[in-house]
Amino acid sequence: MNDYIWLLPPTHVSNSGDKLSLLDFNNLQIRTLAGPAEIGIDLLHAMDGERTEEEINGLDYASDLISVLEKYELIVRLQKPLSEILEGRIWASRQLAYYAQLTRRYPERCLEALADKRVAIIGLGGIGMQAAQALAGAGISGLILSDFDTVDASNLNRQFMLSTKDVGRLKVDVVREFLLDRHPHLEVDVHAINPFESPSDQWERGDLFLFCGESHLAGDANELITHKPVIQAGYIGKEGVVGPLRWVEKGTPCHSCATKQSTQYNEFYKSEVALRTSWNCSGSTINGLMGNILAEAATRVFMPWVGEALALNEAIYMDMKTLTMRRDIADREIECPHRVPAPSL
Numbered sequence: 001m002n003d004y005i006w007l008l009p010p011t012h013v014s015n016s017g018d019k020l021s022l023l024d025f026n027n028l029q030i031r032t033l034a035g036p037a038e039i040g041i042d043l044l045h046a047m048d049g050e051r052t053e054e055e056i057n058g059l060d061y062a063s064d065l066i067s068v069l070e071k072y073e074l075i076v077r078l079q080k081p082l083s084e085i086l087e088g089r090i091w092a093s094r095q096l097a098y099y100a101q102l103t104r105r106y107p108e109r110c111l112e113a114l115a116d117k118r119v120a121i122i123g124l125g126g127i128g129m130q131a132a133q134a135l136a137g138a139g140i141s142g143l144i145l146s147d148f149d150t151v152d153a154s155n156l157n158r159q160f161m162l163s164t165k166d167v168g169r170l171k172v173d174v175v176r177e178f179l180l181d182r183h184p185h186l187e188v189d190v191h192a193i194n195p196f197e198s199p200s201d202q203w204e205r206g207d208l209f210l211f212c213g214e215s216h217l218a219g220d221a222n223e224l225i226t227h228k229p230v231i232q233a234g235y236i237g238k239e240g241v242v243g244p245l246r247w248v249e250k251g252t253p254c255h256s257c258a259t260k261q262s263t264q265y266n267e268f269y270k271s272e273v274a275l276r277t278s279w280n281c282s283g284s285t286i287n288g289l290m291g292n293i294l295a296e297a298a299t300r301v302f303m304p305w306v307g308e309a310l311a312l313n314e315a316i317y318m319d320m321k322t323l324t325m326r327r328d329i330a331d332r333e334i335e336c337p338h339r340v341p342a343p344s345l
């Protein structure tokens with residue numbers, strides 16, 4: 001009864017005539033509510049996230065209306081007043097409304113879960129850049145960005161943080177400026193290094209690693225990759241893959257062992273490649289899609305109670321020609337000495 005009651009933000013209500021109707025967008029139906037329309041409207045206005053259920057229940061028809069709205073999943077419960085949750089972070093208002101779609105009960109827990117998390121992004125191409133913006137907007141506190149590349153004019157079709165004036169500059173510098181202009185609260189560490197040759201000691205501060213790009217090389221990277229959760233994302237041509245999510249503590253093989261044991265692929269790259277194409281098929285749409293799905297999956301690592309966007313060891317495969325997705329488990333039989341056995345019951 002001490003929860004603060006918030007009418008789910010996209011709820012549309014009409015009181016034409018003597019009836020109160022609302023659009024139940026969960027089921028795409030118009031619902032007509034019983035009781036005097038004027039009272040209903042006042043009650044709905046009172047569900048602004050600033051009043052407790054107890055206070056609202058003091059009004060006529062309140063408990064009836066709340067139970068009907070609850071049935072249609074249009075009531076959000078907050079532990080604190082909405083204004084208090086958003087104090088000092090009005091930028092998070094729309095994100096909170098989004099989290100209310102994922103979990104009606106205490107969506108502010110999503111913001112709290114992300115507010116002290118740092119994500120390390122290895123590779124700042126079209127995917128990494130998109131994921132960085134999406135995660136900053138989702139409410140994480142910090143990003144650790146690694147890429148040794150400079151901006152090339154051919155990057156501009158998809159890497160939206162870059163402009164023509166940035167050509168020749170280090171990508172990490174441009175991306176840091178862009179992110180801080182837009183998200184001044186964000187902590188952004190950048191490393192202009194080849195992460196596969198000289199991993200940064202700053203990586204230790206990351207709670208999650210995202211490998212965006214040529215992740216088959218990561219088998220030779222820092223030992224950190226053996227004990228931090230990792231999600232990789234990349235594409236070849238028109239086919240993209242986000243995942244798998246590898247997390248040794250939860251019983252999957254680690255990213256390092258898994259990439260080392262993709263033997264056929266690794267052996268091919270260790271051999272001398274006689275013809276190497278200079279271009280990948282780097283469309284803007286495939287990059288944006290991969291980066292955003294990767295970011296959504298990454299947030300779920302920190303707030304698993306809203307539902308698994310990506311199960312452990314699972315990957316999401318996308319075919320851009322047919323715009324279809326499928327999900328599958330990766331790494332079925334991979335040996336990994338770093339793996340922590342799943343606790344027995």
Ligand SMILES: [Zn+2]
Binds near residue numbers: 226
């Ligand atoms: Zn391992």
